[in-house]
Amino acid sequence: MEFLNDFKDQVSTAYELLAAGWGVQLLWGIAWTLAVTVVSMLIGAMLGSLVAAAKLSHRGGLRFIGESYTTVFRGEPELLIIYLFYYGGTQVLTGVARSTGSIGSTDILNMPSFLGGVLAVGIISGAYQAEVFRGSFLAIHRGELEAARAYGMSAWLRFRLVIVPQVLRLAVPGLGNVWQLTIKDSALISVTGVAELMLTANKAARSTHHSLLFYTVAGILYLVMTSVSTPIFEKAERYTSRSFTRPK
Amino acid sequence: MSANVAAAAKAAPSPDDKSAISVRDMRKCFGDHEVLKGISLEAHKGDVISILGSSGSGKSTMLRCINLLETPDSGEVRVDGELIRMKQGRDGRQMPADIRQVERIRANLAMVFQSFNLWSHMTVLENLVAAPTHVLKRPRAECLEQAEALLKRVGIWERRNYYPPHMSGGQQQRAAIARALAMNPKVMLFDEPTSALDPELVGEVLRVMRSLAEEGRTMLVVTHEMSFARDVSSKVMFLHKGEVDSVGEPKEMFARPPTPQFKQFIANFNK
Numbered sequence: 381m382e383f384l385n386d387f388k389d390q391v392s393t394a395y396e397l398l399a400a401g402w403g404v405q406l407l408w409g410i411a412w413t414l415a416v417t418v419v420s421m422l423i424g425a426m427l428g429s430l431v432a433a434a435k436l437s438h439r440g441g442l443r444f445i446g447e448s449y450t451t452v453f454r455g456e457p458e459l460l461i462i463y464l465f466y467y468g469g470t471q472v473l474t475g476v477a478r479s480t481g482s483i484g485s486t487d488i489l490n491m492p493s494f495l496g497g498v499l500a501v502g503i504i505s506g507a508y509q510a511e512v513f514r515g516s517f518l519a520i521h522r523g524e525l526e527a528a529r530a531y532g533m534s535a536w537l538r539f540r541l542v543i544v545p546q547v548l549r550l551a552v553p554g555l556g557n558v559w560q561l562t563i564k565d566s567a568l569i570s571v572t573g574v575a576e577l578m579l580t581a582n583k584a585a586r587s588t589h590h591s592l593l594f595y596t597v598a599g600i601l602y603l604v605m606t607s608v609s610t611p612i613f614e615k616a617e618r619y620t621s622r623s624f625t626r627p628k
Numbered sequence: 629m630s631a632n633v634a635a636a637a638k639a640a641p642s643p644d645d646k647s648a649i650s651v652r653d654m655r656k657c658f659g660d661h662e663v664l665k666g667i668s669l670e671a672h673k674g675d676v677i678s679i680l681g682s683s684g685s686g687k688s689t690m691l692r693c694i695n696l697l698e699t700p701d702s703g704e705v706r707v708d709g710e711l712i713r714m715k716q717g718r719d720g721r722q723m724p725a726d727i728r729q730v731e732r733i734r735a736n737l738a739m740v741f742q743s744f745n746l747w748s749h750m751t752v753l754e755n756l757v758a759a760p761t762h763v764l765k766r767p768r769a770e771c772l773e774q775a776e777a778l779l780k781r782v783g784i785w786e787r788r789n790y791y792p793p794h795m796s797g798g799q800q801q802r803a804a805i806a807r808a809l810a811m812n813p814k815v816m817l818f819d820e821p822t823s824a825l826d827p828e829l830v831g832e833v834l835r836v837m838r839s840l841a842e843e844g845r846t847m848l849v850v851t852h853e854m855s856f857a858r859d860v861s862s863k864v865m866f867l868h869k870g871e872v873d874s875v876g877e878p879k880e881m882f883a884r885p886p887t888p889q890f891k892q893f894i895a896n897f898n899k
Binding site (some may be wrong): 431531537 | 695731734739741744749756762763811
């Protein structure tokens with residue numbers, strides 16, 4: 381009986397805390413997490429396609445750059461790269477600003493936290509996306525690329541009409557994985573002070589001393605975000621691979 | 629269809645210039661292996677040339693060197709009298725001097741592949757209009773109209789909104805032939821168009837090819853179909869170990885094989 385009463389108390393405390401403003405804060409946290417993830421994915425898509433192209437290039441120098449990129453950014457801890465970009469970026473910005481005299485010799489020019497965070501997470505995401513794009517390109521039926529050449533298409537037309545649509549089709553499942561990784565990586569940029577879900581949960585837990593409650597709620601919210609994205613990617617996959625599945 | 633023929637007729641330069649494709653002394657090595665050892669070929673407008681040879685004789689490589697899918701190591705290729713300009717690459721190998729010229733010439737040399745190579749993410753209709761609209765920059769409405777007419781002609785108009793992987797091999801190859809025709813090409817290159825087909829589907833593709841030959845199209849056909857070579861083509865060319873073994877009028881070639889190699893080759897087929 382006592383246990384049940386205790387549980388009731390817990391629930392009503394949780395409700396009060398969430399209703400008192402922490403609930404809204406957590407929702408904002410979700411919004412920031414999604415913003416960080418989407419922007420990082422876009423940065424990663426741009427970098428990833430360039431890096432994939434470099435890795436597939438005939439030129440040894442470009443291949444080396446591409447290989448190094450994916451080796452370094454998949455091989456280093458994410459947190460280290462975030463620190464490097466945020467604190468390292470701050471140091472570089474401050475140095476430049478001081479030397480040009482835009483700020484005083486004791487002032488500090490901070491790396492904007494959102495920018496530093498999405499750059500770091502985007503660069504990491506780009507390393508994984510590069511592998512996905514490269515694998516997808518290699519999976520395109522060679523004959524279709526050859527047909528595009530044989531019909532007089534320029535390199536740009538082949539890219540636009542044949543390579544991009546097919547790479548996208550083949551890349552969707554892999555990109556789904558990268559999206560999940562990127563959502564999780566976004567939690568790490570709480571260290572730069574972006575008020576995304578992780579930082580918000582942290583703040584709530586510390587100032588209310590209800591760690592169990594807030595970390596559990598945050599955990600559930602992350603799980604909701606990652607699991608909602610699965611059927612969305614499955615739907616995208618069905619759409620992009622429609623030419624390979626029998627029509628009903 | 630008549631619009632198509634008219635367009636082809638208009639594209640022809642002067643009546644006295646009859647050469648459609650002229651290849652002189654073409655050589656090609658893959659590593660140490662010399663696949664083409666100095667091949668020459670003359671195709672006049674309206675010629676249907678069957679290129680025969682056992683596997684490894686270099687016949688597909690020769691065809692692929694004509695539209696520069698493979699770069700020949702040496703030799704000259706002229707299409708409609710125009711020389712494809714080559715230059716020396718940094719690695720010492722020959723390469724096209726002007727890729728724009730190559731792209732323009734390729735658009736006139738529509739190729740039909742052994743494994744069809746239709747673009748699998750496009751419907752049949754989209755496959756037929758992609759290159760005419762983007763490469764030849766013709767109006768889309770006009771291309772669609774022509775595409776539908778061509779699909780009717782090859783008998784797969786009902787499948788125009790299908791994706792290639794949903795069709796049989798014979799239907800895909802007929803779609804691929806229609807895609808080639810949609811370019812209003814000066815010459816059609818066929819690279820073993822029936823070799824990947826189930827035996828019962830070969831006939832439908834050969835019928836389409838025969839009708840193209842009958843309307844006077846210039847065709848180079850790498851094939852193992854002896855009946856097509858003998859009955860439909862205007863000239864037969866037999867390659868043996870990277871060289872032209874014999875060239876001639878089909879009835880004559882098959883009745884009196886000019887070389888022991890060709891005699892052996894057709895004997896193997898009649899077994």
